[in-house]
Every structure is written in C-alpha cells, then in structure tokens.
Amino acid sequence: MCTDVFEQRNVALDQILAERRSHRVFRPEYPSEYEIHRIIHAGLLAPFAAAAVGTSTDYFRRFFVFRRGSKSLDAAIPLVKVQAERMADELAEGMKNNPGLRQKAMMLANRLEQIRKIGVVPGVGTAPFFLVVTEKRGFPPVGPQSLAHCMENMWLKATALGLGFQLVSITAQMADDPAFCTILGIEPGAWDLMGCAVGYSEDELSPSIRPPVEDVTRWLD
Ligand SMILES: Cc1cc2nc3c(=O)[nH]c(=O)nc-3n(C[C@H](O)[C@H](O)[C@H](O)COP(=O)(O)O)c2cc1C
Incomplete structure (x- = not known):
C-alpha cells in the first residue's frame, strides 16, 4: 500500500482518537439499530484473553441493548x-x-x-441506549481488562459515527446481582460486566487535551 494511503488512514484515525470524549448529556432521538449494530461489531473485534476464556465452546462475549423507556430498562434502573x-x-x-x-x-x-x-445513575436511562457487555469469567480473571478493550473499540466506533458515548462503570458492580442478571438472562457471578450509554450528544465537546508526549515519556538506555 502506498504511503499516501497510510497517511490518509492515520489522519482519520488520529481525528477519531482526539474526538473521543465522554458525553454525558444526550438528545432524545434514537440512533438507528444499524448504528448500534456497528458499534457492537466494533466491540466484537476487540482483543480478548485467549488463554483465559479460549477453551469455552460457547462464545464468551455477549451484548445487551436496553432502550430508554423499555420494560427491561425500567426494571434495571432501580437495581443499579x-x-x-x-x-x-x-x-x-x-x-x-x-x-x-x-x-x-x-x-x-x-x-x-x-x-x-x-x-x-448517569448513563442508566439518561440516554436513548444503555448497552451492557458481558464476558464469561475465566482464569486468570482478566475479564475487566478485556471488557475495557471492547469498550474502547465501541467508543471509537461511536465517535466515528458521530454519536456520543459515556462509560457506565457501575455496571461492573451488577455482575453478582441476581435480579439484574435475570433481566440479562445470565448466571449471576459467572460473567464480568461493563456498560455504556449511547445517543446523540447534546453538547459539542472540544477534542481531548493531554500533556505533550515528551512530558510523560522516558526513553530508557
Ligand atoms: C475505568 C474508567 C471508568 C470510567 N467510569 C465512568 C463512569 O462511570 N461514568 C462516566 O461518565 N465516565 C466514566 N469514565 C470516563 C472518564 O471520566 C473520562 O474518560 C475522563 O474524565 C476523560 O475524559 P474524556 O473521556 O472526555 O477524554 C471512566 C473512565 C475509565 C477509564
């Protein structure tokens, strides 16, 4: 592939990385199911700890889509x-x-x-969609790290689609809650959880501000 193509790809990627922000106020309109599908597909492409969960015959990552105003979300909100x-x-x-x-x-x-x-609870019922991703607990117990990779892929995809995204980290604490797991149809304590809110952002946020690379990097001899 010629250098120009790599350069173009990196310009696009760098823009998405810089524009990925935490959005916490959402407009009422629902993104399309296709957009949510594409975000989930990006999550599926994330790395996973093959040695920890790879032996499973059943696929170890699952995605759950709660819509604002749905019966399932109305049942989940008080539990969270x-x-x-x-x-x-x-x-x-x-x-x-x-x-x-x-x-x-x-x-x-x-x-x-x-x-x-x-x-x-910010993100749970405050956006058109609350997405929960679960990953079967394996050994060593690296589910939370694995889910973080999955979430980052989803976050970047949402950004590329022009959608707002908010991490909802309290979702992890619902992993052992029998009532919450019943809503998802999973066994309590057998899966790690993470969640996010997705919708059109009310606010236009500036790109991320971070220190210069030189200030935080030490090259070792
Ligand atoms: C492990 C982790 C947990 C987080 N949990 C939440 C959360 O529950 N709710 C929320 O609004 N943001 C959450 N965030 C987002 C951070 O607050 C946010 O990324 C940080 O303030 C930088 O802002 P930015 O995402 O706009 O660059 C979390 C981020 C990480 C890495």
Missing part, C-alpha cells in the same frame, strides 16, 4: 440505583475509621452521594 446507594454506604462506613481511604476515596464518595441525592 440500589447498588450505587450500597456502594455509598459501604464507602462511608469504610472511610470512618480509615484516614488513608478517606483521602483516596473522597471524590468517589462525593460522586456517589450526588447520585443518591439526584436519584439518577
């Missing part, structure tokens, strides 16, 4: 809310007698308290 409150309570209890944790976890604790106050 309860989980956020449980996390807030456990963290507050843990921080009481642990100054180290208090210092480290203050931002998360504030965030969870804010969620309790507004009664809404």
Whole structure:
C-alpha cells in the first residue's frame, strides 16, 4: 500500500482518537439499530484473553441493548440505583475509621452521594441506549481488562459515527446481582460486566487535551 494511503488512514484515525470524549448529556432521538449494530461489531473485534476464556465452546462475549423507556430498562434502573446507594454506604462506613481511604476515596464518595441525592445513575436511562457487555469469567480473571478493550473499540466506533458515548462503570458492580442478571438472562457471578450509554450528544465537546508526549515519556538506555 502506498504511503499516501497510510497517511490518509492515520489522519482519520488520529481525528477519531482526539474526538473521543465522554458525553454525558444526550438528545432524545434514537440512533438507528444499524448504528448500534456497528458499534457492537466494533466491540466484537476487540482483543480478548485467549488463554483465559479460549477453551469455552460457547462464545464468551455477549451484548445487551436496553432502550430508554423499555420494560427491561425500567426494571434495571432501580437495581443499579440500589447498588450505587450500597456502594455509598459501604464507602462511608469504610472511610470512618480509615484516614488513608478517606483521602483516596473522597471524590468517589462525593460522586456517589450526588447520585443518591439526584436519584439518577448517569448513563442508566439518561440516554436513548444503555448497552451492557458481558464476558464469561475465566482464569486468570482478566475479564475487566478485556471488557475495557471492547469498550474502547465501541467508543471509537461511536465517535466515528458521530454519536456520543459515556462509560457506565457501575455496571461492573451488577455482575453478582441476581435480579439484574435475570433481566440479562445470565448466571449471576459467572460473567464480568461493563456498560455504556449511547445517543446523540447534546453538547459539542472540544477534542481531548493531554500533556505533550515528551512530558510523560522516558526513553530508557
Ligand atoms: C475505568 C474508567 C471508568 C470510567 N467510569 C465512568 C463512569 O462511570 N461514568 C462516566 O461518565 N465516565 C466514566 N469514565 C470516563 C472518564 O471520566 C473520562 O474518560 C475522563 O474524565 C476523560 O475524559 P474524556 O473521556 O472526555 O477524554 C471512566 C473512565 C475509565 C477509564
């Protein structure tokens, strides 16, 4: 392939990488099923830990699409809310007698308290789609890392499609929740979970701002 083609591909890729942002306010219109299909396809193309899950005869990655206003999402929303409150309570209890944790976890604790106050878990019911990706737990237990690769592919694809994307990391905490897993039709505790919200963004965000490569890189002799 000639150098020009590689250059063109990299211009497009660099633009998508820079434009990938966390969108947290969504317009009400639904992206098409085809767009969601393409985002899921990008997730399927992500790497996976073959040695950890490769022996399975059943495919180890599954995708679940919740639409805003659907019965399934209406059933899931209160379960995620309860989980956020449980996390807030456990963290507050843990921080009481642990100054180290208090210092480290203050931002998360504030965030969870804010969620309790507004009664809404951002990304769960606040966008046209809430997507959950699950991966069978294997050994070594690298599901969360594997799902992160999957999510990044989906995020970049959503960006390329002009859609907003928000990671919903509390989804991981739903992996052992029997009621949430029943909605998905999976066995509780057997799968790792991650989720994201997708829709048209209300806001146009500037490209990512990061430090220069030179400031954060050390070339070793
Ligand atoms: C492991 C991980 C978990 C995250 N969880 C959430 C989340 O639950 N909700 C959210 O809105 N953003 C979440 N984010 C997004 C980050 O807050 C965001 O990527 C960061 O602030 C940089 O902003 P940018 O994505 O616009 O570049 C998460 C990111 C990572 C890497």
